[in-house]
Amino acid sequence: MELISPAELAKEKVLTVQDYFLFCLQAMANLFRKPLYFADMIQQADAIGVGSLPIVVLTGFFTGAVLALQASNTLERFGSITLVGQLVSTSMVRELGPVLTSLMIAGRNSSGMASELGSMVVTEQIDAMRALGTDPMKKLVTPRVVATVFMLFFLTIISDLVGLLGGLAIAKLLLHLDARQYWYYAYQTLVFQDVFMGLIKPVIFGFIIATVGCFYGMNARGGTQGVGRATTQAMVAASVLILAMDLIVTRFLMATLSYH
């Protein structure tokens, strides 16, 4: 294996970041250029949104449930076990709902997009598409970005709701709390800033998932091995970017929304 100097490696990484930003700009600019592939957007929305529903529901439910269980232990020491609903609600809506849903969708779809597009690259289907007069960025990338952003928004709402139900199941069955009291605290504790923060994140994360997956797929080289590498890289990069962006977005929103 050839060794690369640190300077070369740094240059390569900077160039990749530059290419990624140009790729994102092009994907967004295509929204304002004809043709817009609506049928492909709907098809992708079905594959990404409806197809991911089972894992999102399961993840949301178990996260809410385990959150309630963990919280009960601590809250019981302070005699505040009735606040379980409040804790599950704020944690799910502000943080765990968007982040865990995005990580699950990244695992399923970012890698899926990279492998699908990567296979098309190495079998010359992307070249064939260009040869047939179609812009692959418009036909393949932009519909995936739009569909992921749109569907992740709604999947996060479903995940939040199912997470609250998971918490309710634990509160009712194991902690023997009153269901109406649980819902009252869960609902009353939420303020506009919580909901806004929880719903702006999936839009950003959805964009990251789709663009990273498509970027690695469209740049796959080196046959089936290259496709495998692109798939792994896409999932890892998307997951790390989601967690990094989560910190930045949370800090930014807490500052701008006057969070206390």
Added chain:
Amino acid sequence: MSAPTLPLDSATTSSNDISAPVIVFEDVAMSFGDNEVLRGVSFHLPRGETKAIFGVAGSGKSLILKLALGLIRPDSGRIVVLGEDVTQMPEEQLFELRGKIGMVFQESALFDSLTVRENVAYRLMEEHGVYDENIDRRVREALRFVELEHTLDLNPSELSGGMRRRVAIARAIITQPELLLYDSPTGGLDPVTSNTIIELIVKQRDVNKTSALLVTHRLQDAFTMATRQFDKQNNRMIALPPGQHCDVPMSFLVLRDGKVIFDGDLHNLADSQDEYIQEYIS
């Protein structure tokens, strides 16, 4: 023998000028890292002619087709296709130009998520949006041309290698392009299937008078094309007597070390004194 160069002005005048060459390469160079694949390649393809490109693996044959289609831009030199300088055109304009060009890829490059019908209709569907009766008729015509009308609703994975190549030809010719680019259309196929593919290419050349660039490793395929014509009445390829080989619009181009070492017809090729060419064709 070096390739004759042609003043680019005559090639860029108009794509409708029948005397203008369909493709002009002038001093085209292309490298990948330290590997110089093409080093000053120049040639032209007259309208209605089929030019077979030979060369060892990695000599840049397929690259020439991708350059002609504007899929890759050269490091230097000019390429004029159907009167347009593709080295200067933005991608948006290239999509329009590519509408007049059909390409058959080395491994067919059929869209594996689409059926044969959808693959062949792809370009028309992109233009018109809806699969209507007119598109259906043209799809059936194109598939009938390659004798695969019965495969309409099959997926590419259900076809043999030869059938996939024939579907790729149907997809390339459905819009009756002015120029066809074939990238090793018989590569990896058995002799019988190869002959079927060659017959289809000859049929397209002689019936529709389409200009074409053909990349191939198989010398016998190009010789078959240079010594045969398509008989429309009997719907088959027939051998021509030796004296009539010059009537066939067919020429040969040989690449070596990134340069054109031969560009001429069958007789020039057979008479060439170049040792490399003699070894190549022996």
